[in-house]
Amino acid sequence: MPILSIQSHVVYGHVGNAAAVFPLQRMGFEVWPLHTVQFAAHTGYGPPKGRVFDAAMIDEVMEGLAARPDFSTCKAMLSGYLGSVESARAVFRSVERVKHANSKALYCCDPVIGDEGKGFYVKPDMPDFIREHIVPRADVLTPNLFELEALTGLNVRSHNEIKTAIQKIHAMGPRIVLVTSAITDDTPRGSLDMIVSDGHLFHRLRTPRLDIVPNGAGDLTASLFLGRYLVDHDVANALSHAASSVYGVLKKTKSLNAPELALIAAQNEFNSPSQIFLSEVL
Numbered sequence: 001m002p003i004l005s006i007q008s009h010v011v012y013g014h015v016g017n018a019a020a021v022f023p024l025q026r027m028g029f030e031v032w033p034l035h036t037v038q039f040a041a042h043t044g045y046g047p048p049k050g051r052v053f054d055a056a057m058i059d060e061v062m063e064g065l066a067a068r069p070d071f072s073t074c075k076a077m078l079s080g081y082l083g084s085v086e087s088a089r090a091v092f093r094s095v096e097r098v099k100h101a102n103s104k105a106l107y108c109c110d111p112v113i114g115d116e117g118k119g120f121y122v123k124p125d126m127p128d129f130i131r132e133h134i135v136p137r138a139d140v141l142t143p144n145l146f147e148l149e150a151l152t153g154l155n156v157r158s159h160n161e162i163k164t165a166i167q168k169i170h171a172m173g174p175r176i177v178l179v180t181s182a183i184t185d186d187t188p189r190g191s192l193d194m195i196v197s198d199g200h201l202f203h204r205l206r207t208p209r210l211d212i213v214p215n216g217a218g219d220l221t222a223s224l225f226l227g228r229y230l231v232d233h234d235v236a237n238a239l240s241h242a243a244s245s246v247y248g249v250l251k252k253t254k255s256l257n258a259p260e261l262a263l264i265a266a267q268n269e270f271n272s273p274s275q276i277f278l279s280e281v282l
Contacts, residue, residue: 001230002030002073004065004098006058006091007080007219009035011050013260015042016080019216020223022263023245026270027227032074034061034094036087042215052083055090062094072101078226080219081112082122085129095137106230109138109174110222113147116183120150127151136173140229142222143169144181159186159195159204159282166197175199176235178242180221183209194243195282196225198235203279205243212254216261221246224270236279244273 003024008016017033024031036058039050065071077098082088098105111130114120120127131151135141149156151172152165162184166177175198182193182204192209195202224245229238248269253262268274 001075002032002070003226003230004032004034004074004077004094005079005223006034006036006077006094008037008039008083009033010039010042012041013215014220014263015216016219019219019261019263020078020080022267023220023270024223024227026267027224029227029230032065034058034065036081036091037083044215053087055084055086058087058090059093062090062097066097066101074098074102074105076106076108076226076230078108078110078223079134080110080222082126082130082134084123085125088126088129088134092133092137106139106226107137108140108142108222108226109134110142110218111135111147111151112218113143113150115144116146116181131172135169138174140176140178140226141169141174142178142180142218142225144218145179145183148179157185159184159193162195163197163202163282166195166202170197170199176229178222178225178235178239180218194221194239196235196239196279202282203236203239204282205239205277205279207243207247207277210247210250210254212250214250214253214261217246217250220249220261220263239279240277241273243279244275244277245269247277248274 021031037052039048152168154165169177178196194205225242228241249266252266
């Protein structure tokens, strides 16, 4: 069951494809990684050393991949950080290629735009392009709270306001929306909520909030949610698996005082989370 993952890549650390590919492989998926950039490390360490690949390179690789006789077996496509409108257009064309070869293939988009406390970290033209062109083509969207507000233009400070914003996203196209970090006025101190909707029911899952905010947690969450959803197409189960696995990884990362996600040390969490968290209908 191949998954095409088009994301950034770093040699040191775990963000983008470096956070998504191994967990999906550990879950038993064949993953086809297509890197949009390759840096020595993520930009949190300072100006990156490496190269941004242009849209023509993405198109060229996709052309070669589409020529493979088993290209139509691709079950899903995952995208994350998009550095430019040109790259985003190439990703859009890649989605079209995958959907043309397999109309049942899912497109999961992690709309990386920014975050609470950091603001936007994409070029000014990116939020509008993602909202107008990428979001409508996505089957699954995994924004954080900041990105949910940016994409909908709504101020979200309660669970009811999250539900309203998610409904607005549904109206734009995606049939599944996962809000990966829903810390609102309704969230108890020391906790973290995640909320998912399949257009019929809203499910909320709450975990303790660990005093750690590593890069790549959102990339990891999107990949684990997509992988589990492909197994049984149950959003509640996918939410439970993703949240439980990510919590285990973060807990291990904190215990090791590791500078990056402890994906290797905590790899058993991807299949057998050490602590299971269940969702409830919101």
